[in-house]
Amino acid sequence: xxxxxxxDVRLFELLGQIDEDLARQARERGCRCGGRLHRACYPRKPRxxxxxxxxxxxxxxxxxxxxxxxxxxxxxxxxxxLGRKVYLGALVVLVSALRQGATPTRVGVLHELFGVGERTxxxxxxxxxxxxxxxTFWRAARGRLLPVVAARELPRGLVERFAGGGVEQAxxxxxxxxxxxxxxxxxxxGGL
Ligand SMILES: [Zn+2]
Numbered sequence: 458x459x460x461x462x463x464x465d466v467r468l469f470e471l472l473g474q475i476d477e478d479l480a481r482q483a484r485e486r487g488c489r490c491g492g493r494l495h496r497a498c499y500p501r502k503p504r505x506x507x508x509x510x511x512x513x514x515x516x517x518x519x520x521x522x523x524x525x526x527x528x529x530x531x532x533x534x535x536x537x538x539l540g541r542k543v544y545l546g547a548l549v550v551l552v553s554a555l556r557q558g559a560t561p562t563r564v565g566v567l568h569e570l571f572g573v574g575e576r577t578x579x580x581x582x583x584x585x586x587x588x589x590x591x592x593t594f595w596r597a598a599r600g601r602l603l604p605v606v607a608a609r610e611l612p613r614g615l616v617e618r619f620a621g622g623g624v625e626q627a628x629x630x631x632x633x634x635x636x637x638x639x640x641x642x643x644x645x646x647g648g649l
Pocket of ligand 1: 488489490491492522523524527528529
């Protein structure tokens, strides 16, 4: 199911809209100093998106304070870009999940479908089960998911706690983890 989803341009369009919405909320709140925010996006060359991915994926939305003497960055949470990873967040979640469970998808198949190799898959698993699992965010948020998701079940266990299937499920998971994508903007984006 996740393989089909990752080829669906609608998912990525919807994620783009969610990011625009999160960015608008961040901009309306303004800088912590009270100053106005100006758009100052980061360029991106994301990997793993479907054919026909919008050009809006070439930038990570971000702002700079307009006040002289402040100029601080405010980067809104994102459901598209998971930290500094070159692959889109949806892949880091769903392709990782495909390698888990009772009948994991073979590495060769994932490589053929998404261009994600064994080394990258291993790195992602380490990130989920060590870095993410130990993060302040996850320690605080995991209690909202029942039954509890063990570190070794990440990220598949996390995905499975969200109902709905398809596009809605993927968006909900990415919204849930979005707070970890920024350290400079605290918006309530929880998906539960
Ligand atoms: Zn400021």
